[in-house]
Amino acid sequence: MKKCPDNLFEQVQEFCQQLTSFIALALIFVFVFISFATAQKSKLLEIERNKPLHFEKNILPIFQTKCLACHSKSLALGNVVLENRETILAGTPQSLIVTPGNSDASKLFRVVAHLDEPFMPPPGNDIQPTSMTSEEIKLLKTWIDQGALGADNDSLFTQSQVKWKSLPATVTPIYSAAITPDSQYVACGRSNQIFLYHLISGQIVQRLVDPNLVNQNKFHAESKTAHHDLVYSLAFSPKENLLISGGYRTIKFWRSNEQEKPNLALDRVIGNVEDPSKIIGRVTALAFSPDGKLLATGSGESSRAGELKIWNIENAKLVKEISDPHSDTIMGLEFSPDGKFLATASTDRLAKIFDVSTSQLVHLYEGHSHHVLDVTWKADGKVLASSGADGVIKLWDTETGEQKETIEGYEKEITSLSFIGKTDQLLASSGDPTVRRGQQRLRGISNFIHTSVVSADGKTVVAGDQDGRLFIWHTPDIMPVHILRPTAVPPTIPLSSR
Numbered sequence: 001m002k003k004c005p006d007n008l009f010e011q012v013q014e015f016c017q018q019l020t021s022f023i024a025l026a027l028i029f030v031f032v033f034i035s036f037a038t039a040q041k042s043k044l045l046e047i048e049r050n051k052p053l054h055f056e057k058n059i060l061p062i063f064q065t066k067c068l069a070c071h072s073k074s075l076a077l078g079n080v081v082l083e084n085r086e087t088i089l090a091g092t093p094q095s096l097i098v099t100p101g102n103s104d105a106s107k108l109f110r111v112v113a114h115l116d117e118p119f120m121p122p123p124g125n126d127i128q129p130t131s132m133t134s135e136e137i138k139l140l141k142t143w144i145d146q147g148a149l150g151a152d153n154d155s156l157f158t159q160s161q162v163k164w165k166s167l168p169a170t171v172t173p174i175y176s177a178a179i180t181p182d183s184q185y186v187a188c189g190r191s192n193q194i195f196l197y198h199l200i201s202g203q204i205v206q207r208l209v210d211p212n213l214v215n216q217n218k219f220h221a222e223s224k225t226a227h228h229d230l231v232y233s234l235a236f237s238p239k240e241n242l243l244i245s246g247g248y249r250t251i252k253f254w255r256s257n258e259q260e261k262p263n264l265a266l267d268r269v270i271g272n273v274e275d276p277s278k279i280i281g282r283v284t285a286l287a288f289s290p291d292g293k294l295l296a297t298g299s300g301e302s303s304r305a306g307e308l309k310i311w312n313i314e315n316a317k318l319v320k321e322i323s324d325p326h327s328d329t330i331m332g333l334e335f336s337p338d339g340k341f342l343a344t345a346s347t348d349r350l351a352k353i354f355d356v357s358t359s360q361l362v363h364l365y366e367g368h369s370h371h372v373l374d375v376t377w378k379a380d381g382k383v384l385a386s387s388g389a390d391g392v393i394k395l396w397d398t399e400t401g402e403q404k405e406t407i408e409g410y411e412k413e414i415t416s417l418s419f420i421g422k423t424d425q426l427l428a429s430s431g432d433p434t435v436r437r438g439q440q441r442l443r444g445i446s447n448f449i450h451t452s453v454v455s456a457d458g459k460t461v462v463a464g465d466q467d468g469r470l471f472i473w474h475t476p477d478i479m480p481v482h483i484l485r486p487t488a489v490p491p492t493i494p495l496s497s498r
């Protein structure tokens, strides 16, 4: 709000000052606009979906017209310099603004997509800077998801193989976690590694290593990795000692032959990072059928169609592919308690229910105003809950297909959602950052929470954050009993092949 000057003279004076600065700024804007508009337009048209973007060619021209007036080296409002890739990756003295490979965790994307404040460019100025168009925002998102690359990475794309780029050792987010059906152990995917911990003692039990990756990849400072890239999803079989992990274009089976203690070893791999024919992109969602016989995988490439496949666990063969399930990546999957239906959550803003035997769409739930990130069934199978990047949870009637309720009160995206045991209470994690068990806010957390899970007996809750910390709470306590920190190993991220 502008304050109201109390006499006419002041009013006129202020008006004149505003007019002068308006004209000066307008001239600058016109100049900047003319010099870049032409170049930018032709560059935008050049972009093909699957080609990697790089900063100098695809992003800088946008920033030059819309951001550099306030974020140059000389002005640097908010300590943000958007003039080159290095200063963008360096962030502000307080925090990073880009997490390469993860636009949703990147402030730079969130403020222009109006997911977080301060919205950029700031609205309500005397000189209203032009907002980014949805096409430009999509480009920025894709650029970050591809690893926030620069021109010097360009040579990597002249070959047909997938090339790998290492991320800083400080990037060790936990995107995935799963608890064994006996509620004894938790597995978490921390960057490209998988750790197994005992829930009561908090002791590390095992670190899963893919022997094929040992000494294979020059980017790994240490070779104890489970996947080339980030571990996006994990699921334990409800019936046997089997863990499935999802990475870029691959899922891995980790089995134990011992009855008591899990001693998981790599048993088989489906897919190949070089070959999209089995699995198209990052496996962002995994779900077992209640009888443990089927595994559903959800994936997708940024802004391309989502992929939904169902595999036979016994022989690792593809049972079926549900064609055209979503127009974008599948982020969450869960079989209904009777195993007959499969619910999906997608970045196309929809949640859906498919009939597993016929592959037919049963319900389509429209109502979230942003990415749908997770879905969960109530134990009676009559209610499906979905959570979104719009910060709301929606409850849907699975018989009529109608929306029953919307739960608000989150300040950022709700990254994971589960019904707790057979109750109608929900466990939800959010970037705001909170982990909420029913009405309770669990304590101890301070950074973006990507995932949370609850044990089958409903007694233990686990969550993982952007800094690689794994939190364990036992009911009824709200303080965590364990906070398990990472040991730094630089992960790698895939740059798509042609």
Ligand code: HEC
Binding pocket: 063, 066, 067, 068, 069, 070, 071, 077, 078, 080, 082, 092, 097, 107, 108, 111, 112, 117, 118, 120, 121, 122, 125, 129, 132
């Ligand atoms: C008219 C001036 C202006 C323009 C134009 C502008 N910004 Fe900003 N920006 C600011 C100010 C002021 C801040 C500090 C806000 C604060 O402290 O909360 C800021 C902060 C930021 C931040 C850091 C947010 C945080 O939480 O610290 C990012 C990222 C950002 N801007 C990105 C952009 C992008 C991208 C554009 C172009 C699309 C842009 N800005 C255009 C003035 C501007």
